[in-house]
Amino acid sequence: MRFIGYEAQCRQLAEAKSDPDCAWLSEAPAQVVQQTLKDLDLACRQHGTWKVRWKSKARWRPSFRFPTAKHIPVERISRKWGRVFLPKFGWVRFRLSRSLGGSVKSATVARDGKHWFISFLVDDGLGEDGVSSTAPPVEGGDGPGETGFVSAGEAIRYWRLERKLARSKKGSNRRRRVVRAMGDLMRRARWRRADFNAQTAHRLTRDNAIVTLEKLNVRAMTASVAPKPDPGKPGGYLPNGRAAKAGLNKSILDKGWYGLETALRSKARYTGTSIRVVDPAYTSQTCSNPLCGTVDAKSRESQADFRCTSCGHVEHADVNAAKNIKARGYAAGLVVSGRGDPPGSVKRQAPRTIARGVGDAPRAAA
Ligand SMILES: [Zn+2]
Structure with a gap:
C-alpha cells in the first residue's frame, strides 16, 4: 500500500497556496485544511487507499474540524447561547443545546441540510472505556418496539417526491429542489430518532445495571414495501400510506439501531451500566420459564403470542424473547468474569456486530 502521505501533501499544499488559481486555499483556516490531510493520511493507513474515495458532489455533508482547543475559545453568553471564536470566521454565536460538561478538545462544524451545527469534543475525565458492573439484572423488559418516526x-x-425525482433531469433545478425536500423530510425523522435514542439510553442506563441487546439479523435487510400498480394509469402506482410508512419507519429503524447502541454505550460510561450484545438465535422459540427452557417453533403461536408446548407457559412473544435475551446477556457476563481475563483483553469484550438488519422487531431487554 503506497500513498503520498501527510508530509508530502503538506508541501504540496504550501505550493498550491502560492498558485493564484488556488488562492481560495489561503482563505480557509490553515489548521482545518491540515487536519483534513491528517484525516486522509490516517484513513489511508488504517483502511487502505482503495477505500478512500472522492467526496460526491451531490451527496455531501460538509464538515470541518478545528483540532486545537487554544485556538477556539468558547464562552457562554447567556443561559441558552454560547459563542466560539473560529479562526478566519471570528466570533460565532451558537445555541447551547446542552452543557459542555468538560474541557473542550476540538470543535467540528457541519451542515445538515440548511442547518449548521457545531459540536465539541470534550474531556470529561472518564476516559474512553466503560466500566462493567456485576450487579444482577433488574426485572422487566422494555423496548422501542414499533415506534414510528x-x-x-x-x-x-416522501413517496411522491421519489417519483418526482425519478422523472426529473439530472443536474436540473427541479431535481435539486426535490432532493432538498426529501432531505428535509428525512432530517425531521432522523432528529426524532436521535431524540428517541438519547432518551431511551438515558432511561435504560439510569434504571439498570445490565442492558442486553440482541444482535439483529442481516437477512431481512433487503425487505421492502412494493407499491401497488395504479389500474387507471398504465405504469403508474397508487400511493399506499400505510405500506409507505411501514417501509420508511423500517429503514429508519434499521439505520438508527446502531445509533441506540452508541447512545447506550456513551451514557453507560456515567452510570456504570454494562451493555451486552447477544446472539438472538431461537430466543423467540425458547420458553423463558427458568424451569423449562424448551425450544419449539410451535410454541410461538402467532406474532404476539407465546404458549410453551411443554410446560404451558403463556406470555407475550416479545416479552418472552426479551427475557431469554436478558438471560443470555447475564450469562455472557458470568462467563467472561469467570475466566478471570485481565480487563481490556479481547475475550472480555462482549460480542458485537456492526451489520444490522431486521429479523424480528428490534427489542431491548433491560
Ligand atoms: Zn416451557
Whole structure:
C-alpha cells in the first residue's frame, strides 16, 4: 500500500497556496485544511487507499474540524447561547443545546441540510472505556418496539417526491429542489430518532445495571414495501400510506439501531451500566420459564403470542424473547468474569456486530 502521505501533501499544499488559481486555499483556516490531510493520511493507513474515495458532489455533508482547543475559545453568553471564536470566521454565536460538561478538545462544524451545527469534543475525565458492573439484572423488559418516526402523511409525501425525482433531469433545478425536500423530510425523522435514542439510553442506563441487546439479523435487510400498480394509469402506482410508512419507519429503524447502541454505550460510561450484545438465535422459540427452557417453533403461536408446548407457559412473544435475551446477556457476563481475563483483553469484550438488519422487531431487554 503506497500513498503520498501527510508530509508530502503538506508541501504540496504550501505550493498550491502560492498558485493564484488556488488562492481560495489561503482563505480557509490553515489548521482545518491540515487536519483534513491528517484525516486522509490516517484513513489511508488504517483502511487502505482503495477505500478512500472522492467526496460526491451531490451527496455531501460538509464538515470541518478545528483540532486545537487554544485556538477556539468558547464562552457562554447567556443561559441558552454560547459563542466560539473560529479562526478566519471570528466570533460565532451558537445555541447551547446542552452543557459542555468538560474541557473542550476540538470543535467540528457541519451542515445538515440548511442547518449548521457545531459540536465539541470534550474531556470529561472518564476516559474512553466503560466500566462493567456485576450487579444482577433488574426485572422487566422494555423496548422501542414499533415506534414510528414518520407519519403516514410524511411517508406519502416522501413517496411522491421519489417519483418526482425519478422523472426529473439530472443536474436540473427541479431535481435539486426535490432532493432538498426529501432531505428535509428525512432530517425531521432522523432528529426524532436521535431524540428517541438519547432518551431511551438515558432511561435504560439510569434504571439498570445490565442492558442486553440482541444482535439483529442481516437477512431481512433487503425487505421492502412494493407499491401497488395504479389500474387507471398504465405504469403508474397508487400511493399506499400505510405500506409507505411501514417501509420508511423500517429503514429508519434499521439505520438508527446502531445509533441506540452508541447512545447506550456513551451514557453507560456515567452510570456504570454494562451493555451486552447477544446472539438472538431461537430466543423467540425458547420458553423463558427458568424451569423449562424448551425450544419449539410451535410454541410461538402467532406474532404476539407465546404458549410453551411443554410446560404451558403463556406470555407475550416479545416479552418472552426479551427475557431469554436478558438471560443470555447475564450469562455472557458470568462467563467472561469467570475466566478471570485481565480487563481490556479481547475475550472480555462482549460480542458485537456492526451489520444490522431486521429479523424480528428490534427489542431491548433491560
Ligand atoms: Zn416451557
